[in-house]
Amino acid sequence: MNLQTTGAQYVVAPPAIATLPVAGTTGLFPVRRVYCVGRNYAAHAVEMGHDPDKEPPFFFQKNPDNIVTSGEFPYPPASSDVHHEIEMVVALKSGGKDIPLERALDCVYGYGVGLDMTRRDLQGKAKDMGRPWEVGKAFEASAPCSPLVPASTIGHPTEGEVWLDVNGQRRQSGNLNQLIWKVPEMISYLSGLFTLSPGDIIMSGTPAGVGPVQRGDRLHGHVDGVGDLEVRVV
Numbered sequence: 001m002n003l004q005t006t007g008a009q010y011v012v013a014p015p016a017i018a019t020l021p022v023a024g025t026t027g028l029f030p031v032r033r034v035y036c037v038g039r040n041y042a043a044h045a046v047e048m049g050h051d052p053d054k055e056p057p058f059f060f061q062k063n064p065d066n067i068v069t070s071g072e073f074p075y076p077p078a079s080s081d082v083h084h085e086i087e088m089v090v091a092l093k094s095g096g097k098d099i100p101l102e103r104a105l106d107c108v109y110g111y112g113v114g115l116d117m118t119r120r121d122l123q124g125k126a127k128d129m130g131r132p133w134e135v136g137k138a139f140e141a142s143a144p145c146s147p148l149v150p151a152s153t154i155g156h157p158t159e160g161e162v163w164l165d166v167n168g169q170r171r172q173s174g175n176l177n178q179l180i181w182k183v184p185e186m187i188s189y190l191s192g193l194f195t196l197s198p199g200d201i202i203m204s205g206t207p208a209g210v211g212p213v214q215r216g217d218r219l220h221g222h223v224d225g226v227g228d229l230e231v232r233v234v
C-alpha cells in the first residue's frame with residue numbers, strides 16, 4: 001500500500017532496518033532475511049549424530065533483528081546450554097527464483113563472519129518433539145556478525161580456514177573446501193524454495209567443535225580471506 005496516495009499512516013513507529021556495516025567504508029548493507037544452512041560440514045553432522053552423506057540441504061531462518069554487530073552477546077534467557085557455531089556469511093545483492101548454478105555467484109554482494117548462536121537444550125527438545133527450531137535458533141542477539149567485505153574486493157572464497165577460539169583456545173576448525181553444499185549450490189537450491197532478494201544473507205553452516213559458552217567468554221572467529229569476528233559473552 002502506498003502511504004502517499006492513500007493518506008494512510010503507520011499506527012506505531014515502523015521497525016528499524018537491520019544492517020551490516022561494510023568493512024572500511026560508511027556503507028551499510030540492509031538485511032531482509034537471514035537463512036541458515038543446517039549440517040553443511042560432514043564432521044559437524046557426525047558430531048550431532050547424523051549421517052554425513054550428502055542429503056538435500058535444509059534451511060532454517062533467524063530474524064534480521066537478531067543480528068548484532070556491537071561485539072557483545074548477551075546470554076539469553078531460558079537456556080543453560082548456549083552453543084557457538086562459527087560460519088561464513090554470504091550477503092546477496094540480487095536474487096530471484098530458480099537461479100541456475102552458473103548464475104548464482106552473480107547474486108553475491110560480499111561475505112562476512114558470523115556466529116549462529118544456538119540454545120542447544122531448547123533446539124534438542126524441539127527436535128525430540130518434532131517442533132520448529134525458532135526457540136533454539138532465532139532469539140535476541142543470536143546472530144553476531146562481522147562487517148561485510150565485498151566480493152568485488154576479495155572474490156568468492158572457496159578454500160581457507162574457518163576457526164573459532166574461546167578464551168584463546170581453539171574450539172572449532174574446518175575449511176571452506178569442506179562445505180558439503182557450496183555457495184552457488186546453496187543459493188540455487190534456496191531460490192527453488194524462496195524468492196531471494198537483495199538484502200538476504202545466508203549463514204553457510206558450521207564446522208565441527210560446537211560447544212557451550214559462558215558469561216565472560218571471549219570468542220574470536222575467523223574465515224580466511226574474509227575476516228574476523230570478536231564477541232564477548234555478557
Ligand code: MN
Nearest residue numbers: 085116205206
Ligand atoms: Mn549453524
